[in-house]
Amino acid sequence: MIPIDLRSDTVTKPTPAMLDAMFRAPVGDDVYGEDPTVNELQAYGASMFGMEAGLFCPSGTMTNQIAIKLHTQPLSEVICEKNSHIYLYEAGGIAFNSSASVKLLDGIRGKITAKQVEAAINPDNVHYPVSSLVSLENTCNKGGGAYYTLKEIAAISKVCKKHRLPLHLDGARVFNALAASGEEAKDYSKYFNTISVCLSKGLGAPVGSLLLGPKRMIEQAKRVRKALGGGWRQAGYLAAAGLYALHHHIDRLQEDHQKAALIGKALEKAAYVAEVMPVETNIVICRLAAHVTTKQFLEYLGERGILASDFGPQLIRFVTHLDLTDEAVEILVPTIAAYKA
Numbered sequence: 001m002i003p004i005d006l007r008s009d010t011v012t013k014p015t016p017a018m019l020d021a022m023f024r025a026p027v028g029d030d031v032y033g034e035d036p037t038v039n040e041l042q043a044y045g046a047s048m049f050g051m052e053a054g055l056f057c058p059s060g061t062m063t064n065q066i067a068i069k070l071h072t073q074p075l076s077e078v079i080c081e082k083n084s085h086i087y088l089y090e091a092g093g094i095a096f097n098s099s100a101s102v103k104l105l106d107g108i109r110g111k112i113t114a115k116q117v118e119a120a121i122n123p124d125n126v127h128y129p130v131s132s133l134v135s136l137e138n139t140c141n142k143g144g145g146a147y148y149t150l151k152e153i154a155a156i157s158k159v160c161k162k163h164r165l166p167l168h169l170d171g172a173r174v175f176n177a178l179a180a181s182g183e184e185a186k187d188y189s190k191y192f193n194t195i196s197v198c199l200s201k202g203l204g205a206p207v208g209s210l211l212l213g214p215k216r217m218i219e220q221a222k223r224v225r226k227a228l229g230g231g232w233r234q235a236g237y238l239a240a241a242g243l244y245a246l247h248h249h250i251d252r253l254q255e256d257h258q259k260a261a262l263i264g265k266a267l268e269k270a271a272y273v274a275e276v277m278p279v280e281t282n283i284v285i286c287r288l289a290a291h292v293t294t295k296q297f298l299e300y301l302g303e304r305g306i307l308a309s310d311f312g313p314q315l316i317r318f319v320t321h322l323d324l325t326d327e328a329v330e331i332l333v334p335t336i337a338a339y340k341a
């Protein structure tokens with residue numbers, strides 16, 4: 001039995017066409033800046049978002065951590081939402097890599113407002129760390145895939161500009177946000193100083209993320225990447241997968257969102273589910289009723305070849321992706337409906 005794997009959108013395997021592109025990639029030594037496929041990916045990714053330059057890295061954790069390193073100093077502080085990936089899921093990297101502090105804001109489904117950001121900026125007083133960066137996540141993973149609109153981003157950017165604070169985007173799933181909002185990637189350059197984009201999530205590449213930003217900053221980012229051990233050689237084989245994904249796997253993200261909506265509907269009808277977060281993109285998070293444990297429900301699903309994630313007390317996360325077929329959804333929906341707790 002091939003499992004129906006909804007633990008994450010990172011579980012996808014390259015399609016035959018993507019593998020073919022990887023096999024055929026012209027490559028060179030990227031530490032020397034000589035890999036034509038890496039260079040093409042970096043330039044193309046940057047142009048999509050209207051940014052000057054890009055850096056291809058092994059992971060979204062690395063692109064976020066490099067950006068934080070470049071924007072902060074020891075004794076300074078990053079302002080972000082309390083459930084941000086940069087704080088919660090990057091192994092304490094902000095403290096480890098940047099010796100910086102974090103100010104956590106209490107957002108709604110992972111989203112914070114311009115007003116909250118303005119109130120969180122520290123006064124210029126030696127008691128406080130220096131507020132030096134604001135970071136947003138779009139879509140918000142722990143927020144059930146909720147997304148920011150450009151209008152909300154513009155308001156936060158305005159506060160940042162007023163206080164001379166750079167604004168970073170953890171855009172691991174930014175293309176899901178854009179697919180849902182119908183907005184343009186290019187407009188992001190007006191608001192963000194740096195952007196991290198994952199190619200290995202909904203876009204279906206096996207490995208890799210891009211850090212986008214001003215040319216001088218990306219040159220510096222390349223030095224930090226080297227210090228982190230992320231200077232890689234013939235990485236063009238992997239960059240080719242990323243390029244293929246940017247060319248072929250963006251338009252189809254709506255399919256993932258439709259499948260997530262079907263899963264959300266099935267969970268809403270289930271008596272053992274207390275609440276389903278509004279489904280906006282490819283993530284579905286539900287809270288189980290008090291009489292069911294996450295372990296029991298995951299075991300029930302597991303016995304039927306379905307994998308989902310334990311996402312905290314009473315919470316289960318399902319993520320739809322490229323490798324989730326219509327047939328799998330046809331199995332999944334009645335299986336969700338049939339559970340008796």
Ligand SMILES: *Cc1c(COP(=O)(O)O)cnc(C)c1O
Nearest residue numbers: 059060061062085137141170172
């Ligand atoms: C996956 C993810 C990242 C990066 O994760 P890596 O596994 O290091 O590539 C960053 N932010 C969010 C919101 C993510 O979901």
